[in-house]
Amino acid sequence: MTKGRLEAFSDGVMAVLITIMVLELKPPHGTDWAAVEPLVPAFLTYVLSFVFLGIYWNNHHHLLHATQRINGAILWANLHLLFWLSLVPFITGWMGENQFAPLPTAAYGVVLLLSGVAFSILTRLILAAQGPDSPLKAAIGSDLKSRISMMLYVAAIPLAFVHRLIAAAIYVLVALIWLIPDRRIESRLNDVSL
Amino acid sequence: MTKGRLEAFSDGVMAVLITIMVLELKPPHGTDWAAVEPLVPAFLTYVLSFVFLGIYWNNHHHLLHATQRINGAILWANLHLLFWLSLVPFITGWMGENQFAPLPTAAYGVVLLLSGVAFSILTRLILAAQGPDSPLKAAIGSDLKSRISMMLYVAAIPLAFVHRLIAAAIYVLVALIWLIPDRRIESRLNDVSL
Amino acid sequence: MTKGRLEAFSDGVMAVLITIMVLELKPPHGTDWAAVEPLVPAFLTYVLSFVFLGIYWNNHHHLLHATQRINGAILWANLHLLFWLSLVPFITGWMGENQFAPLPTAAYGVVLLLSGVAFSILTRLILAAQGPDSPLKAAIGSDLKSRISMMLYVAAIPLAFVHRLIAAAIYVLVALIWLIPDRRIESRLNDVSL
Amino acid sequence: MTKGRLEAFSDGVMAVLITIMVLELKPPHGTDWAAVEPLVPAFLTYVLSFVFLGIYWNNHHHLLHATQRINGAILWANLHLLFWLSLVPFITGWMGENQFAPLPTAAYGVVLLLSGVAFSILTRLILAAQGPDSPLKAAIGSDLKSRISMMLYVAAIPLAFVHRLIAAAIYVLVALIWLIPDRRIESRLNDVSL
Numbered sequence: 001m002t003k004g005r006l007e008a009f010s011d012g013v014m015a016v017l018i019t020i021m022v023l024e025l026k027p028p029h030g031t032d033w034a035a036v037e038p039l040v041p042a043f044l045t046y047v048l049s050f051v052f053l054g055i056y057w058n059n060h061h062h063l064l065h066a067t068q069r070i071n072g073a074i075l076w077a078n079l080h081l082l083f084w085l086s087l088v089p090f091i092t093g094w095m096g097e098n099q100f101a102p103l104p105t106a107a108y109g110v111v112l113l114l115s116g117v118a119f120s121i122l123t124r125l126i127l128a129a130q131g132p133d134s135p136l137k138a139a140i141g142s143d144l145k146s147r148i149s150m151m152l153y154v155a156a157i158p159l160a161f162v163h164r165l166i167a168a169a170i171y172v173l174v175a176l177i178w179l180i181p182d183r184r185i186e187s188r189l190n191d192v193s194l
Numbered sequence: 195m196t197k198g199r200l201e202a203f204s205d206g207v208m209a210v211l212i213t214i215m216v217l218e219l220k221p222p223h224g225t226d227w228a229a230v231e232p233l234v235p236a237f238l239t240y241v242l243s244f245v246f247l248g249i250y251w252n253n254h255h256h257l258l259h260a261t262q263r264i265n266g267a268i269l270w271a272n273l274h275l276l277f278w279l280s281l282v283p284f285i286t287g288w289m290g291e292n293q294f295a296p297l298p299t300a301a302y303g304v305v306l307l308l309s310g311v312a313f314s315i316l317t318r319l320i321l322a323a324q325g326p327d328s329p330l331k332a333a334i335g336s337d338l339k340s341r342i343s344m345m346l347y348v349a350a351i352p353l354a355f356v357h358r359l360i361a362a363a364i365y366v367l368v369a370l371i372w373l374i375p376d377r378r379i380e381s382r383l384n385d386v387s388l
Numbered sequence: 389m390t391k392g393r394l395e396a397f398s399d400g401v402m403a404v405l406i407t408i409m410v411l412e413l414k415p416p417h418g419t420d421w422a423a424v425e426p427l428v429p430a431f432l433t434y435v436l437s438f439v440f441l442g443i444y445w446n447n448h449h450h451l452l453h454a455t456q457r458i459n460g461a462i463l464w465a466n467l468h469l470l471f472w473l474s475l476v477p478f479i480t481g482w483m484g485e486n487q488f489a490p491l492p493t494a495a496y497g498v499v500l501l502l503s504g505v506a507f508s509i510l511t512r513l514i515l516a517a518q519g520p521d522s523p524l525k526a527a528i529g530s531d532l533k534s535r536i537s538m539m540l541y542v543a544a545i546p547l548a549f550v551h552r553l554i555a556a557a558i559y560v561l562v563a564l565i566w567l568i569p570d571r572r573i574e575s576r577l578n579d580v581s582l
Numbered sequence: 583m584t585k586g587r588l589e590a591f592s593d594g595v596m597a598v599l600i601t602i603m604v605l606e607l608k609p610p611h612g613t614d615w616a617a618v619e620p621l622v623p624a625f626l627t628y629v630l631s632f633v634f635l636g637i638y639w640n641n642h643h644h645l646l647h648a649t650q651r652i653n654g655a656i657l658w659a660n661l662h663l664l665f666w667l668s669l670v671p672f673i674t675g676w677m678g679e680n681q682f683a684p685l686p687t688a689a690y691g692v693v694l695l696l697s698g699v700a701f702s703i704l705t706r707l708i709l710a711a712q713g714p715d716s717p718l719k720a721a722i723g724s725d726l727k728s729r730i731s732m733m734l735y736v737a738a739i740p741l742a743f744v745h746r747l748i749a750a751a752i753y754v755l756v757a758l759i760w761l762i763p764d765r766r767i768e769s770r771l772n773d774v775s776l
Contacts, residue, residue, distance in 0.1 A: 005201060005255055007587060012209030015594030016404075020214060020602060022668050024221075027606070027676035031683035050668070054661040061587055076373070079248040086216050086244070094221035101225035179658070199395060199449055206403030210598075214408060218415075270567075273442040280410050280438070288415035295419035393589060393643055400597030408602060412609075464761070467636045474604050474632070482609035489613035 003070050006078060010060060013082050017089060018053045021046060024093035042096030045108075048171060049092040052112065055178040056085060059119065066136040069129045077125045081118035087111045105167045106160035112171065113153035120146055149174045197264050200272060204254060207276050211283060212247045215240060218287030236290030239302075242365060243286040246306065249372040250279060253313065260330040263323045271319045275312035281305045299361045300354035306365065307347035314340055343368045391458050394466060398448060401470050405477060406441045409434060412481030430484030433496075436559060437480040440500065443566040444473060447507065454524040457517045465513045469506035475499045493555045494548035500559065501541035508534055537562045585652050588660060592642060595664045599671060600635045603628060606675030624678030627690075630753060631674040634694065637760040638667060641701065648718040651711045659707045663700035669693045687749045688742035694753065695735035702728055731756045 025046055028035040060081075091111045095104040120143070127137050152170050160167035219240055222229040254275075285305045289298040314337070321331050346364050354361035413434055416423040448469075479499045483492040511531065518524055540558050548555035607628055610617040642663075673693045677686040705725065712718055734752050742749035 002259070005205065005259075008202065008590065009205050009209055009251060011587065011591050012206055012594055013213050015591055016210050016213040016598050018664070019595050019598040019668060020217065022672050023217065023602065023605065025672045027672060027679060027686075031676075031680045031685050033685070036685070047665075050661075050665055054658075057591060058657060065584070065587075075252060076248075079244075079251075082212070083241075083244055086213055087219075090216050090219045090221060094225075097221060098225045103225050103227070103230070104221075196453070199399065199453075202396065203399050203403055203445060206400055207407050210404050210407040214411065217411065269446060270442075273438075273446075276406070277435075277438055280407060284410050284413050284415060291415060292419045297419050297421070297424070298415075390647070393593065393647075396590065397593050397597055397639060400594055401601050404598050404601040408605065411605065463640060464636075467632075467639075470600070471629075471632055474601055475607075478604050478607045478609060482613075485609060486613045491613050491615070491618070492609075 003064060003067060006070060006075065007064050010064075010078060010082065011057075014053060014057045014060070014085065017085055018050060018057070021049055021053075021089040021092055024089055024096065041099045042093075045092050045096035045100075048175065049088050051175045051179070053085065053088060055175065056081075056115065056119070059178075063123060063126060063136075066134075067126050067130065068134075071129055074122065074125050074129060077118070077122040081115065081122050084111060084115040084118050088115075100164040100168055102161045102164055105164050106157045109153050109157040109160065109167060109171065112174070113150060113157070116146060116150050116153065120150075145177060149177065197258060197261060200264060200269065201258050204258075204272060204276065205251075208247060208251045208254070208279065211279055212244060212251070215243055215247075215283040215286055218283055218290065235293045236287075239286050239290035239294075242369065243282050245369045245373070247279065247282060249369065250275075250309065250313070253372075257317060257320060257330075260328075261320050261324065262328075265323055268316065268319050268323060271312070271316040275309065275316050278305060278309040278312050282309075294358040294362055296355045296358055299358050300351045303347050303351040303354065303361060303365065306368070307344060307351070310340060310344050310347065314344075339371060343371065391452060391455060394458060394463065395452050398452075398466060398470065399445070402441060402445045402448070402473065405473055406438060406445070409437055409441075409477040409480055412477055412484065429487045430481075433480050433484035433488075436563065437476050439563045439567070441473065441476060443563065444469075444503065444507070447566075451511060451514060451524075454522075455514050455518065456522075459517055462510065462513050462517060465506070465510040469503065469510050472499060472503040472506050476503075488552040488556055490549045490552055493552050494545045497541050497545040497548065497555060497559065500562070501538060501545070504534060504538050504541065508538075533565060537565065585646060585649060588652060588657065589646050592646075592660060592664065593639075596635060596639045596642070596667065599667055600632060600639070603631055603635075603671040603674055606671055606678065623681045624675075627674050627678035627682075630757065631670050633757045633761070635667065635670060637757065638663075638697065638701070641760075645705060645708060645718075648716075649708050649712065650716075653711055656704065656707050656711060659700070659704040663697065663704050666693060666697040666700050670697075682746040682750055684743045684746055687746050688739045691735050691739040691742065691749060691753065694756070695732060695739070698728060698732050698735065702732075727759060731759065 025039070025042055028039055088111060091104070091108050095101075095108045098104050123143065123146075127134065130136055152174050156167040156170035159170070219233070219236055222233055282305060285298070285302050289295075289302045292298050317337065317340075321328065324330055346368050350361040350364035353364070413427070413430055416427055476499060479492070479496050483489075483496045486492050508531070511534075515522065515524060540562050544555040544558035547558070607621070607624055610621055670693060673686070673690050677683075677690045680686050702725070705728075709716065709718060734756050738749040738752035741752070
């Protein structure tokens with residue numbers, strides 16, 4: 001199986017996901033400021049989800065870029081990741097329409113957590129397929145960022161029921177952790193691959 | 195006609211299909227567990243349809259990968275397959291919103307059956323275009339899985355009117371049959387093609 | 389400007405168009421045959437539009453395949469074609485929901501006619517850019533099919549107000565004209581290009 | 583990071599954006615001319631947004647075409663541009679449904695302005711990454727069109743509250759400025775790149 005078509009399909013799904021999210025942003029019925037105000041949480045949720053999908057596309061790109069061998073298990077692990085990401089527009093719509101109510105806000109964390117777990121599984125299967133000497137293995141190392149992110153999600157899910165803004169703040173924090181470029185991986189990959 | 199653009203168009207259509215299905219999952223209006231409960235059958239249907247589209251993408255990928263010659267009939271057979279697959283979001287929405295009522299559940303089986311028939315036609319036309327010595331022909335052989343799947347669909351459609359869960363169980367069974375990787379084909383293809 | 393990215397963008401737009409049309413097919417609210425019946429004209433319209441978009445993708449593919457030089461005018465002529473095609477889901481939804489009422493049925497013909505005109509303009513600009521000795525010029529010749537199609541659309545638009553089924557029958561006829569493969573072009577192109 | 587996948591992802595997002603806009607054009611419920619009339623502003627807005635997205639795709643294509651080096655900052659600047667463009671269907675729906683009411687019409691200008699700013703940032707980051715001798719730098723020069731466009735947007739936003747048609751006329755003017763091909767850039771790029 002060629003890597004190219006796996007990348008193309010994943011790019012396609014992620015491009016559609018990041019775009020159809022806007023369909024959950026319903027244009028307000030009025031045309032004054034009062035009509036726009038209730039849209040503010042939906043818009044902030046939209047920005048957050050856009051950033052998360054951008055981070056996943058970025059990380060997915062880096063991971064696949066340094067991958068040489070693909071097998072059936074990797075294909076299904078990739079579809080598993082796309083499955084959880086495909087729920088992002090749905091969960092974004094639910095959280096955004098309900099002013100960060102506890103249950104939707106916790107559910108948002110669950111989708112992000114399971115997307116993170118799916119990305120970890122994909123990373124492991126790809127590493128296993130590359131063999132012990134793969135430069136990707138050395139570059140990824142202990143995958144500290146992923147571990148921290150997942151611990152933060154696990155904390156945020158119950159905290160959404162304590163106060164909605166605690167969970168929302170944690171999601172923003174995780175996004176910031178990933179927005180800071182991981183120079184360690186990038187520099188190593190630059191050495192070993194195209 | 196180049197194979198590349200046929201693959202790219204099919205990938206595009208399948209990536210959009212697997213993604214817009216989420217638009218049939220309407221965010222619940224409430225924010226408590228009671229509001230989420232009626233969504234459970236819609237969610238299970240979504241998972242099932244996601245898996246079916248994933249299987250089709252996977253099989254389509256394998257089939258085209260070993261194809262060397264494309265003609266006009268193959269192009270239209272491919273569009274015919276995409277037509278039936280394009281109905282999956284529609285039928286998923288109908289079955290999911292109606293708690294597996296008999297008629298939508300039977301109709302779901304009809305769409306899967308006709309997608310399967312379309313895939314068989316595409317396979318045959320591709321095999322015919324490759325000539326008698328094609329390694330693809332030896333690899334696919336009697337196409338046992340496809341025959342079993344189609345017999346199961348034919349059984350499930352009337353059984354949906356006996357009890358909705360019998361048909362749903364058969365659809366899950368077909369998905370499981372395909373999720374188990376077909377090592378026979380994969381190993382042969384690995385020998386003969388990139 | 390590379391031809392590859394023009395093809396990729398056009399494929400993307402056409403793949404999304406052919407797929408989001410299904411969102412205009414609303415799942416019926418009931419689960420019995422009576423609920424399905426009013427959907428029949430919408431479904432037939434969906435099939436017709438799917439075939440038309442398939443024909444356009446096919447013809448676009450053939451046209452670009454034999455094209456060697458692209459310029460800014462070709463790019464905008466291509467966007468102009470995509471614009472009219474982008475109205476197909478809208479007009480399909482309108483005609484399908486209204487049992488082929490005269491005005492939507494005539495409007496459907498207008499969109500098809502203007503898509504046909506846009507395709508002719510694109511063809512002419514591409515031919516002009518290839519120079520007089522282009523094999524594409526010889527292959528396309530007088531472009532008889534396009535002329536006949538456009539005359540049929542021009543006839544169908546007023547006839548929709550006489551009887552809705554006359555116009556619908558003409559649209560089906562045009563689709564059939566194009567479904568029959570144009571062996572003349574295919575065989576000549578096979579001689580001169582990849 | 584390969585330029586190819588950045589282009590493919592951007593093409594995918596822009597192809598989906600330009601296509602799902604049509605979903606904001608709701609088919610009228612009636613089938614007579616009276617039912618069509620209120621759709622006219624929505625249709626004109628649709629045409630305008632289609633042209634703007636076409637211009638962005640075109641300019642993006644030219645910019646990336648002459649780019650040789652990509653880095654993490656360019657990737658995020660590109661996602662930033664796609665973010666503002668992703669709001670185009672939303673703002674098109676809002677302005678189109680409300681007959682160019684002042685607030686939506688001003689908001690339309692804000693989205694276009696911020697898309698323009700995002701494109702300028704992307705251009706600068708790409709120029710910085712290419713080094714001082716890049717032919718792209720010479721070709722783009724002072725980027726006069728972008729400056730004029732942004733000044734026009736800044737003027738149009740408050741003018742939407744004076745009279746809606748002033749702002750709308752300015753948006754049409756900006757589109758016309760860009761539709762006139764920039765022969766200066768095209769000719770220089772033709773000399774130096776594929």
